[in-house]
Amino acid sequence: MSEILKMVRFDIGNVSTLTLPYVAGFIVLSAVLAVFGIPLCMLCLIAPLCLFAPADLMSKPTLKRIYGVLPVSRTAALTASFAEMGVSLFIGEVLSLLMYLVCSVTTLYRLLPEYIRDISRSLVDPQYNNAGFSAADYSVLMVEVFALLCLLTAYLKMMTEIHGADTSVRYMISALSALAAAAAAVIILSKRGIITSVKSLLIPDSSGGKWLLCIAVNIISAAVFLLSHRYTLAKTSDYEL
């Protein structure tokens, strides 16, 4: 465990001057805007990806040598890499939900100019949006987006480790294309009435159902990360540095 923590510290050290200040700045800005009812915090879900992914994808092959130099096992280095990605995504989820909660209870939105206020409230209050989405509905959607990001991140992380960073860009493009195609299909089917309501498909009506779905989605996301980690470990155990 201590080996993994050392590697996490090492990796955080790597991004400390690269992406951390920008991600932290974005989170602070989101928190301030949340107080005024602007739900920019919804984008905090993707902030963790901006923290580690660029360093992961852009690192030179010579940097891999450090893992051959340091007194640390390859398993620990890989485990740390998956753990920091998974944990940072989870922190992103919790932060965005907390800030969204602040956003939905604040009354300071009244200070905003009308145009901005209307757009902001439409993402919080069912009276302001045509779909009749409540704050709870949006929260469930955010958890589902989190799950999707986890799936995508675990897949790309796995492919980067197994096939290298260059190849993983190809996988990233194909994964994003598949997601875009799936989203387009849902929208078209919904518009044509084949799927009567996207809302009923993605968001349970009852409060209990919503909680259950959120818990299940988080458990599944953690399981996906764990399985990807195990699979990557098995595939890369005899890789050379």
Place this chain on the structure above:
Amino acid sequence: MENILEITGLSKSYEGFSLRDVTFSLPKGYIMGFVGQNGSGKTTTIRSILNMANIDSGRISIFGLDSIKDTIAIKERLGIVFDSLYFADHLNVKQIEKQLRPFYKKWNSEEFSRRIKSFELPENKRVGTFSKGMKMKLMVAAALSHDAELIILDEPTSGLDPVARDELLDILAEYIEDENRGVLFSTHITADVERIADYVTILHAGRVWFTGTKDELIENYSIIKGSESELSPELKGKLIGFHSYRNGFDALISAKDISGIPRSVETEKASIDEILVYIAKEDKNERNTENGTL
């Protein structure tokens, strides 16, 4: 003498290249120069020692520990310097020290700072902007700051100016004053080996061509020059890198074969550089005259 590094029967194959039965050892308290042409297998051997390459067969023992099973314990006691920087370019010296500190039980921050000061490295500048000499010094500072008992350097002097090379060799000479330590450094700049190494291992085409003390190497090989007509076919067969030209020939010869040479043939000591050149010539089978006839 107790060996700090022992390699026995190391074999490792890649497509188009293989290390075959590499065996040598380095006793405590000495510096070994690990020389050979580019592509002779020096880096593969070093990567095998560091467990960065998966060996096909053989055994590598460092401090009496197994290089695969005990890799973490070994790396605690190893200092490593590569030909290129393995730290992130965007970090500065202080940030790198902070990163490395938790990994080594014997990490000495004061020693690291002292080295950085004595090497005149700026602490707050991104290491990616350092010159090659400064990058090498940074890796040396890191290697020397956790009380490493063996330092392995892979082509540390390639691309360095003579002053920086001289500084590095002085650092290694100072380091080895403690007789419980060892240095293995690979290079194709044989002048460095001649200046500082006690032992030499020559790797050629994936095999150990020579391993032993530097004095043995120098004493055991000589260059001979003379008229080709003075050589018997039997003696000619024993020559290494035989090269015939219009007015005579030159070749490398082992001390054990030198007794059969006629007096009229000129003999002189061979430098390590010359030995490497003749080994390469032997490989290209340069047993021909300038006009191409045998």
